Amino acid sequence: MNKNGVLLDIEDSVVIVLEPIEVNGKVQLDNGGIIVSKNKIPFAHKIACKDIDEGDEVIKYNSSIGYATKSIKKGEWVHVHNIDSVGKGVVE
């Protein structure tokens, strides 16, 4: 099976999929790891490669891209339905 997932940094909690993934589809990483998808995931979207608690930061590029608005299990699709942005340095 060819690699169809990209883990950009070992610290990341999400992986990018390189092809559309079906429910129970497998996402194969460079390091040999396999994630079984719990959702249908469109091309170039993100799948959780570890469990993320509600309120926890979501990590990509070894940096925070936002926080989980609900708890996310490994294998779930990660997108606007379950993560949101953290406004930094904003005077409200």
Added chain:
Amino acid sequence: MKTSNFFMGYKRPDGRVGVRNQIAVVPAVGCANGVVDEICREVEGVINLKHQHGCGRMPEKQMHTDALIGLGANPNFYGTLVVGLGCEVIPPTEIYEGIKKSGTRCELLVIQEDGGSRKTAKKGIEIVKTMIEEAKSVERTEEPLSKLIIGLECGGSDALSGVTANPSIGKASDWIVGRGGSSILTETTEMIGAEDVLKERCLTDEVRDKLLNRISETESQTFDLLGKGAGRIISPGNMEGGMSTIQEKSLGCVKKGGSTPIVEFLEYGQKPTKNGLLFMDGPGYDIESLAGLFATGAQIAFFSSGRGNPIGFPGMPVIKVSSNSNVYNKMKDDIDVNAGEIFEGKTLDDIGNIMINKVLSVIDGEETKSEINKQNGVVSLYSYSRSF
């Protein structure tokens, strides 16, 4: 990658070097667009810098004046004709004088003084025909790559833009900076969330403070306008392409800047005084961003896309880079380099080298896809106030 430190360019009176040798017509105000169109219809190859600005706005007056001067004086132009109406907020003479000051051959026509639209167009046609003949006598000379300024732009991004296309552009940015030249990061909106990465990259405290302050101001403005939705100030296509937050977009966007320090902070369209990686304040909206980059004097730009975007810029070579092979295969006629090959056996360095070779052939005269397709569009400048 080993390359010569020189290229064959068109040296201008102020020492800057063009990679094209064209004639431009720039209106001082949108009301002169019809005349500018007429001139450009009649004389093949003349570059039409028509735009909608020049009147009806005050806060941006100086910024727009400077940007129009910067565009008209871009070293890719041998000469520029300014066409004013006569009653606009931005004085046509100011644009004319500003362009002339850089040494660019420049002429001015004012519709209200030159006999109306038909007569002005007729005079304009004669002027640009003369300039075209003059430009033919400019020989290309061997010039150092340190004269090159490359604008860095991403538009219609997807979640792979920051993984393939932008880091490859970063390799090319490191290459030109390593040869004493410059590249310009911009799109302040797409810096929101990347502050931690950027602050480590600024050469001086002054550059860092200016950059962080401007990002913070921009973030506050997005919150004022959009409230809680500000965190998703990304386009619907970005989201369909897998990007979820502005932070995710920003962290991918800054990869275009490679690994060298940011040496100068520029206002929108401002001419740089230093060589190296520069930052220019500006919006994320691609066509306004490109206008600012070329107003600084950049002679060429990279433009990455994950969703696909055909737009170029009048008179300027824009190298389009796709982040994935799906979009490349769908829009081959619009894309110069496919960074999606990184998932098909090529390395980031391989694509970086393809980018560098592409820059070298484009500055040597090879047309980019957007030049071939004449995807010039309309010049659009960064604006933030309502018109009156």
